[in-house]
Amino acid sequence: MAKRVQLLVGTNKGIFIYSSTVERKSWSLQGPFLPGWEAYSVLGATRFGTKLYAGTSHAAYGATIRVSSNGGETWEQITDSPSYKEESGFSLNRIWQLVQGPASEPETLFAGVEEAGLFVSRDSGQTWKELDGLTKHPSRPEWFPGAGGMCLHTIIMDPGNSKRMWVGISAVGVFRTLDGGLSWKPCNNGLNRIPTGQPDESVGYCVHKMVLDPENADVLYMQEHSGVFKSIDGGDSWLPIEEGLTLREGDMPFGFPIAISQTGDLFLIPLESSELRSMRDGKLLVYRMARGEHSWKPIGDVLPEEERHVSVLRDAMTVDALEPYGLYFGTTSGEVFCSLDRGENWEQLPGQLSRILTVKTMIMED
Template identity: 30%
Template sequence: MMQTLLVASRKGLFVVRGQGTQWAVVAHHFAGDPVTQVLADPRDGHWYAALRMGHFGVKLRKSTDQGATWADITAPAFPPKPKEGPLATDPTPWNVDLVWALTPGSATQPGTLWAGCMPAGLFKSEDGGHSWALNTALWEHPLRPGWFGGGNDYPGMHSVLVDPRNAQHISVAISCGGVWQTHDGGDHWALTAAGMTADYLPADSAEDQNTQDPHRMVQCTAQPDVLWVQHHCGIYRSTDGGQHWARIAAPAPSEFGFAVACDPHDPQRAWFVPAKADTHRYAVDGKMVVNRTDDGGKTFKTFGAGLPQSHAYHLVYRHSLELAPDRNTLAMSSTTGGLWVSADAGEHWHGVSQDLPPIAALGWVA
């Protein structure tokens, strides 16, 4: 069955279609413009693309006809910084530099979208992205000043998860600001990174929940209490809705990485892409592999068939490992323009292209 993949890159949005080992780029939108995030909303089929246009600001574009036409819509934006009060001296700029996450709301909330940004603000739209409101409860939380940037100047929110059982339950992950959850639609928030350890901090503050660096967080749709995190310092899994996290003994060749994908129906299965830490940030020994667990992290299998196995200096970013709706097809991309697809749950890979621009995010069309 033909499948469609959206590829957000530094030089535009590519549409890739195919099946098995037959894939091709069929369209190129916003040529030359940096696209940081993409969403194909499974509820109504609408496509969204977030662009990072430098001094022109962040732009958001929407297509209701699968890319045949695009319309500019309002992008998330902070309100003016207060001139008085405790926030007047906030060192974080109140300007959206990057839309890092685009997440559809619950199936019971048509038109609701969530956007995680850098700096780490959370925005909500209730009209299909035509207007946005900052979640002030999290932005004004007294612990926010303790957040800091990982590889960036400022903290960023890259993972936003909506509990399929309860549209009011939202979980977010921040680099570096830990994991936060709300059970009332965003009015109140709790820090829930217990069990995570930041090896990059002094020993007496390594377990501070507010300064953890989860690189990516995903959730099992069928059993939403099961969440996975690829952390700066290892792999974590929670089976109680993120209240507590257990560190998993990571497989060779490295516990460092950015990407994680999980099976929406099997809480035991997840995929990770290891990389060489910390300043290197490319495949360990120049050899690309993907690790999969089928038993909740107790054991892993390592796959490299079809992937470059020598002098491969690819890095797979947070949103560059995505499982298709069929639960067997995986797509993976890199910061050096590589794009691969696996039709058998990651065991064998087919190279679609080595020549695309640096890729920031992937999104399957349902």
């Protein structure tokens, strides 16, 4: 049975889908689907039939989850989408992340939202329940938003332990559960706290994105507001891994996305600074730390003949599960790029989209 690769691209004006064979030499583009809607999260789920899920939001109509069973041609709005009870005092502004649950629970999905909270569905996304052990955490009164809002943007499952998972919240920090979401522990030791003015030092950390090592579920990597970090104890402590990222005086290891391949290669796209949030000197430059190495190297000048004063957002960089793997990212100016040689060389995919918020991959079988 032939396989096909799809890139699911969420923008602030709908969803676009790129398709290719496993050789990934030529790409077709479809969309926009759900035009006019922000799509901060897109998920291609294949465990219970091929379905596409999207976390959409609109200034006039609010946030909701939509699902398509026919490749995006038509979408159903989930009536019982994640929502807070009125007495909670929280508003649900966006759905930042959608992920599948453990392999042993094929119909389970999780949704991370803004204002920060975590919801679970046990019936393929038709109904949702708040995991209020997180929103009722004792530190909750001191949670503080980042520039993009107080969003739960990262959800990581331990593939070997269905009860253990991590979430990343801006600008609050990392939380870990060992009991499937009933209780949560802040895991921010070693990170650089931002000046929120709140006294609880267990929170107040601006996590931008976090990934799990594919070979060791105690090892996590993070792009944080003030640097790049690694944990080797499941998040109990963090150490900086920034060698090679500050190449000029005054440069900071600031950026949003971090991605990891199935072989353990890490990728970053550093920006000028927290204030400017644009490419250093206009160079669209990708950095890699290969498995077994201890420093970052600039390995892919994506458009060496052109300047690109753009950004790449936290969820707009990803890696597929093929061999050799494909590495992809989308920019705030709507360009999508692909590398098939570990970030050394890049191809720009067809089309100029709107502001890209998320990029995900899905492997299809025809």
